Amino acid sequence: MLRPTFALFVLLALGSFGSLRAEAQSSPLAGRLADILRQAELGDGVSFAVTSLKTGREVWASRGDALRNPASNMKLVTAAAALSELGPGFTMSTGVYGHIENGRVADLVLRGYGDPSLARGDLYELATDLTDRGVRAVDRIWVDGTYFDDQILPPAFDQQPNETAAFRAPIGAVTVDRGSFVLRVIPGDTGSAARVLLAGENYFEVDNGMTTTDGGPPNVIASQRDADDGRLALVLRGSVPSGILGVSYRRRVGNALLHAGYVMQDILEDVGIGGRRGVAVGAGPHGLPLLGSHESEPLAQLLHRVGKWSDNFYAEMILKVMGAEKRRPGTSARGAEVNVEILGRAGADTERVTIVNGSGLFDGNQITARHYTKLLHWVYQQESIRAEYLAHLAIGGVDGTLRRRLQNVPAGVVRAKTGTLNDVIALGGFVLGEAPDEGYAFSYLANGIRGRQGAARNLADQLVTALVEAR
Template identity: 30%
Template sequence: MKYLIATILFFSVFANAQASGTESKDKFADLQKEYQALLKKFGVDAKDLGMYATVGEGEEMKVLLDTNGTKVMIPASISKIATASAVLEHFPPGHKFKTQLLSNVEPKNGVLKGNLYLKGGGDPSFVSENMWYLVNAFTRNNVKKIEGDIVVDDTLFDKVRYDLSRQKERVDRAYDAPVGAMSFNWNSVNIFVRPNGVGSNAQVFIDPENEYIRLINRSKTVSGSGNNLLADREDDKKFPGDVIIVGGSIGQGLKEIVVFKNVQQPDLWAGYNLKAFLAQRGIQLTGEVKNGVTPEKSDVLAESESKPIEQMVADMNKFSNNYVAEMLTKNLGVAKKTKGATLADGVLVINEHLQSLGLPADQYKINSPSGLSRENRISSFAMWKVLDHLRDDFRVQPEFLTSLPIAGVDGTLKKRMKNSAAERWVRAKTGFLTNVVSLAGYAGLEDGRVVTFSFVYNGSTDETKIRAFFDNLLIYLVK
């Protein structure tokens, strides 16, 4: 009887293993057929594609797609995957940057008879909450009056605010903000506009309020619910900050419109905001706001730490933030120089990192860490190699995976693959330039395996069709 039961169990397990193996082997049997059908449906020419995708890991890994996989193409913003990989390699999870307030004189009787130095440590995430923390820490020095200047020290990086690797045309919006070792609120200002009585000026608010921004309100309130607001910058050589003119009209039926504008001088922008935050705590400044260098023999009076590096990588990847990409890259460059780090210094570190991963030397060339350039070149296979490394390196894999947009949920994939089989099963970085569409990341399967993929398109077909082609292919793979 025992022998009979053992025999039955053996054949049962063997049959299940065979069935499982058959299912696994046949799961993607019709992939090429589906792939060709989708090409035809969305009018995509395969010669304009670079695609490489695998499923599984180690000896179980299987190549699912290889269409021009070694062809070197313009990747657009999936370049940030390479940047993220280098950043997480050099700044392990948990790493933080520091912003400091220093002075070379000792406060006495509530008075600081000298300059207060605001020293930037390259933190791209330094925002109003951090400034509050810094100022609150400073108040514990019992200083009520500063008889000197606020001197902003952003010498950790060079003074190049817009690197040549960016597209030549400046866009006066937050995503094209300048960079600096001392930056504040993404180097952008929030302009809130609310309707007033019809025919009168609209209500306009600057947030945060400070002396760096001079606001000129020419906007009008009109009937209806239309939004025809304009926010332009006006040059004024005599004014140290930015002059912003809000014009156009807002319909009385609207509640509020927000416009995000970048600033031109990150160091002074941060300094004037420091002055405003100090004033709110009752601390008077008798001097001016200017830039300069912290004296060597200076004491730290207050310090603010950034959020962990992995959260900054998420800031970069979720919404494809070019400003954060360049800030993090210049921090990589600090490894090459203790001060005055350039974007080129950081890009060199990124390329050295890619070389260490064994990418074919003739299949990649990264000039821009954000991908906001047509000079970047990489093959789908080479990008897949980076993703493969990030998936296998447990030291950084959870943090990198968390940084990617989730299909149908958030970031640049919030509205893509929603209410489909791929919703929440795909995590990937998007990319777009004129005639360039890309998508690279991971697709999870219910059996626990993961598809690692890199899709790039360089051609003139409508980008909405290319995105639909990529998305439908992933939906098929997940199903």
């Protein structure tokens, strides 16, 4: 005979088990998702939540309220906030300002407003505007980045202080070529020094110990550090074989504003504008007239780099633009506040959310799968931004970071954002139905899967495929 207390415990346990089983089996889809997740055996670091686009009701969730590092799924929030707050047609401008006296500009101000797509070709366009106005000489180039604050590294980016890859590029209101440069090494005659080519060459202090050999593979050893004057010191050792065109490596700059100034210095010379062309960072003289300007593509187009190709630099620049449009100078913290606000507007509880940057790089952000499904459902209901938001996401089996994944599903059905860190795999977005109001919003966040990233990625694809089959 069972003791009353023990019998009560057994009944409660059986009841709890039964209710959990009933929840998992409340629909064929829910049961299928539960089975897939259980069979993967990836542990309790995996969260998955699904919401109906038609009703807004949750279809199924597992650990939907567990806080996770979202990796690049943070960009889903940044893109939603940017489209909502700035608008799909928002553009970022870059201009040159100065007084022309007898063909000379004493102080030329290069002023930017956070265009993440600004490239050397755009600076050539501005330089041509100057020559068209009869400018033949420039004494000083001021790089005005005061639209943003002075914090050049986004929050959490200091967790890899020795990283020189372009994905960890600094940000500034005037940043050229995504805060990166191309180091190009060209062979000379056998036994002689190799040549080094750099755009904005006066930004660099180069110690070139590269030589040219008869053969063998290229062996380029490069180290870099910020020099005392803000420029970048490069030390190059190794060799390149004769008979090749050269080798190229893309790396991050240290000071985005100063780099932009020296790139402009080179370009002015290229278009025939002389003068001393000294470079300084600062607002420069006030009240100067506009001599030429460049506008970025609309925000809706810029976001394709964020959603389809997971561009960290674009995400961090856009986050800071949101902060600047709220109150200048723009800060990452103020942009993160906009991200939190958009989650609240979507009906998510923001008390436990932590957002420190816009890209999701490194450790710092904490969010749940249910936050994402609420946000995604809300965005889908906003007719003013729905099409642009869907368009910025990768298409399963077609393009972006999903071009080699989910190739077994009909093209165009899965629109999602991937996320990858050493210990994180994420996937969030939409499975679209036959009718516009049908389908699902989903969020998959897997933490603590170091060494099992492949299995975690396969699990995400299996769960999404099940949604596709059930639509």
